[in-house]
Amino acid sequence: MLHIDEKRLLKIFQETGKDSFKLEELEKYLPREKILRVSLWLKGKGLIEIDEKKRERVRVIKKEDFPERKIAKYLKERNLKEIEIKELKNILNKEEINAALGAIKRKGIAKIEKGKIIFENLDYEDEEERALNEIDGKTVEEVDKNLLNILKKRGYIEIEEEKEVNIKLTEEGKKLLEKPIEIEEEISQLTRDIIISKKWKKAYIRPYDVKVPTKPIFPAKVHPLTRIIREVKEILLGMGFKEVKSPIVETEFWNFDMLFEPQDHPAREMQDTFFLKYPTEGEIPKELVEKVREVHLRCWRQFDEKVSRRLILRTHTTASSIRYLASLSEEEKKKNHKVFCIDRVFRNEAIDYKHLPEFYQCEGILMGDNVNFDNLIGILKEFLNRLGFDKVRFRPAYFPFTEPSLEAEIYVEGKGWLEILGAGIFRPEVLEPLGIEKPVLAWGIGFSRLAMLKYNLTDIRELHKNDIDWLRRVIG
Numbered sequence: 001m002l003h004i005d006e007k008r009l010l011k012i013f014q015e016t017g018k019d020s021f022k023l024e025e026l027e028k029y030l031p032r033e034k035i036l037r038v039s040l041w042l043k044g045k046g047l048i049e050i051d052e053k054k055r056e057r058v059r060v061i062k063k064e065d066f067p068e069r070k071i072a073k074y075l076k077e078r079n080l081k082e083i084e085i086k087e088l089k090n091i092l093n094k095e096e097i098n099a100a101l102g103a104i105k106r107k108g109i110a111k112i113e114k115g116k117i118i119f120e121n122l123d124y125e126d127e128e129e130r131a132l133n134e135i136d137g138k139t140v141e142e143v144d145k146n147l148l149n150i151l152k153k154r155g156y157i158e159i160e161e162e163k164e165v166n167i168k169l170t171e172e173g174k175k176l177l178e179k180p181i182e183i184e185e186e187i188s189q190l191t192r193d194i195i196i197s198k199k200w201k202k203a204y205i206r207p208y209d210v211k212v213p214t215k216p217i218f219p220a221k222v223h224p225l226t227r228i229i230r231e232v233k234e235i236l237l238g239m240g241f242k243e244v245k246s247p248i249v250e251t252e253f254w255n256f257d258m259l260f261e262p263q264d265h266p267a268r269e270m271q272d273t274f275f276l277k278y279p280t281e282g283e284i285p286k287e288l289v290e291k292v293r294e295v296h297l298r299c300w301r302q303f304d305e306k307v308s309r310r311l312i313l314r315t316h317t318t319a320s321s322i323r324y325l326a327s328l329s330e331e332e333k334k335k336n337h338k339v340f341c342i343d344r345v346f347r348n349e350a351i352d353y354k355h356l357p358e359f360y361q362c363e364g365i366l367m368g369d370n371v372n373f374d375n376l377i378g379i380l381k382e383f384l385n386r387l388g389f390d391k392v393r394f395r396p397a398y399f400p401f402t403e404p405s406l407e408a409e410i411y412v413e414g415k416g417w418l419e420i421l422g423a424g425i426f427r428p429e430v431l432e433p434l435g436i437e438k439p440v441l442a443w444g445i446g447f448s449r450l451a452m453l454k455y456n457l458t459d460i461r462e463l464h465k466n467d468i469d470w471l472r473r474v475i476g
């Protein structure tokens with residue numbers, strides 16, 4: 001079964017009796033796009049062949065005398081045979097003067113002596129000129145290479161690439177054309193008239209061709225980073241966790257003290273943490289502060305409430321976890337809890353391909369009777385599997401607020417083992433001031449590495465550049 005356009009094209013061969021056409025010749029009959037598309041279909045059916053030849057053609061782009069000829073003509077008009085080089089500027093511009101002098105020397109058209117150009121014959125013959133007059137439209141092969149180069153260098157010609165497309169009938173195609181080709185009426189769009197008149201019953205209705213190439217359309221979509229956040233949220237909700245939030249501007253008390261980080265811990269230094277200029281201090285809960293102070297002092301650490309009150313941008317979402325635990329009533333402390341927080345955190349880091357001063361973290365905690373290290377490993381495995389990482393391994397690590405602590409690594413084809421999250425069981429020193437007796441499992445995962453893996457980025461900054469092309473095309 002041939003498409004009506006295929007028949008139209010074949011009919012041109014049949015009616016003209018020719019079995020080969022140049023593309024341009026066919027354009028008399030059908031639009032170029034159609035010819036190209038239909039030829040491909042017919043080629044697929046073995047009825048025609050498409051031959052493509054590349055040609056280089058010469059185009060004259062400057063139609064004026066060479067500067068040396070301008071000089072000769074100028075002298076001839078004035079019945080002169082020589083001219084001072086200094087005077088050339090009355091006839092030619094600077095560039096032309098240089099070109100003319102070069103050409104005169106190269107071709108020996110005139111003598112150059114003592115600042116003068118002296119012609120013997122003002123009607124000199126010049127093969128470059130002759131070539132220039134005849135060259136337009138010739139293929140590169142038809143022209144002397146040397147002359148071609150000179151004319152190109154002098155800016156008088158350009159080489160154009162040209163494609164010659166020949167469309168030829170195959171033997172099979174010729175055989176098909178032995179019988180006349182009938183083009184029956186075709187309906188490409190059903191109208192009310194066609195339906196009422198019942199014309200559609202007899203006519204051929206053209207099916208939709210869903211494979212016709214079209215311009216891509218890019219509908220609005222969600223930013224890749226938001227997509228990851230949503231995916232992780234979805235997974236954790238599916239695992240029975242509920243979402244909690246906490247402030248971005250935080251006191252050192254919640255961000256560090258509560259997590260048993262010593263007040264002189266290097267992580268609290270200016271170069272790691274952003275401090276607020278105004279206001280510099282925030283409110284902290286008196287009673288709890290006293291309990292936390294006691295724990296710190298008992299462990300031979302210093303504790304200054306002024307430090308606790310300092311305002312910073314939170315450096316990790318563990319601040320959210322600990323705030324959640326502190327919010328529990330006595331009644332609630334008897335129950336089990338599974339919560340997570342996905343949010344922005346801030347560290348005073350130099351920006352490079354994998355570090356930004358502002359990034360996303362996800363933190364999850366599980367508080368429950370008798371939960372233990374094995375449960376932690378189990379949950380993390382499940383979580384990472386659901387994120388799409390099958391091979392997972394764990395190794396010991398250190399965090400000031402968990403004991404034991406671990407780091408999870410995932411295996412990525414072509415990259416090897418990559419560290420992806422930190423986790424552990426909250427230390428008794430962390431839970432004691434809160435009066436929580438059940439163990440609390442905790443883990444935190446950064447989104448930078450996750451995003452880089454998911455979108456195959458070599459530079460995390462890509463994610464925030466808002467390069468519209470990338471945003472349109474990125475999938476996953």
Ligand SMILES: N[C@@H](Cc1ccccc1)C(=O)O
Pocket residue numbers: 315316317318363399402405422423424442443444445
């Ligand atoms: N807060 C840690 C991660 C972590 C969370 C919870 C438990 C252990 C580690 C970090 O930012 O690196």
